[in-house]
Amino acid sequence: MDWLVGVLLLLVGGVIGFFVAKFFSNKPNNESDEAASKQTIQELMHQQAAMHIQETKQIADKLVTQSTELQRQVENYENLLISQQAGPEGNSLNYFGEHTTAYLRNKNPQPARERATADIQPLDFSSESSGLFSGQEETPSKETK
Numbered sequence: 001m002d003w004l005v006g007v008l009l010l011l012v013g014g015v016i017g018f019f020v021a022k023f024f025s026n027k028p029n030n031e032s033d034e035a036a037s038k039q040t041i042q043e044l045m046h047q048q049a050a051m052h053i054q055e056t057k058q059i060a061d062k063l064v065t066q067s068t069e070l071q072r073q074v075e076n077y078e079n080l081l082i083s084q085q086a087g088p089e090g091n092s093l094n095y096f097g098e099h100t101t102a103y104l105r106n107k108n109p110q111p112a113r114e115r116a117t118a119d120i121q122p123l124d125f126s127s128e129s130s131g132l133f134s135g136q137e138e139t140p141s142k143e144t145k
Helices: 002-083 098-106
Strands: none
Touching: none
């Protein structure tokens, strides 16, 4: 019986030792996995930072291009204002375009309607009675009940 207890304790110790050894042997692997994941995260962050910088440079280049184009357009407009020749209205910009202004200047005005003077008044308003109006005023009679 003593032997049986000794063998059972040996087997229980072996099983416990196996699991303890397995736990401690996995711990260094976890550290290497953590180091690898940290390295992967750092590489990923470096790639994202590089992409962000590249996109920022592209946006800055577009802004510079658009601002130079806007500045060129403002200078052209300013030169147009300065070089505008004085017209009959004075030194001002035309409301309409160049072609429209020329068309409106050369457009024939509509013929003005000539007002004819009547030699005689219409019969409705003549001094003589024309038959349309009797010339007598009727007094309205009150109806009583």
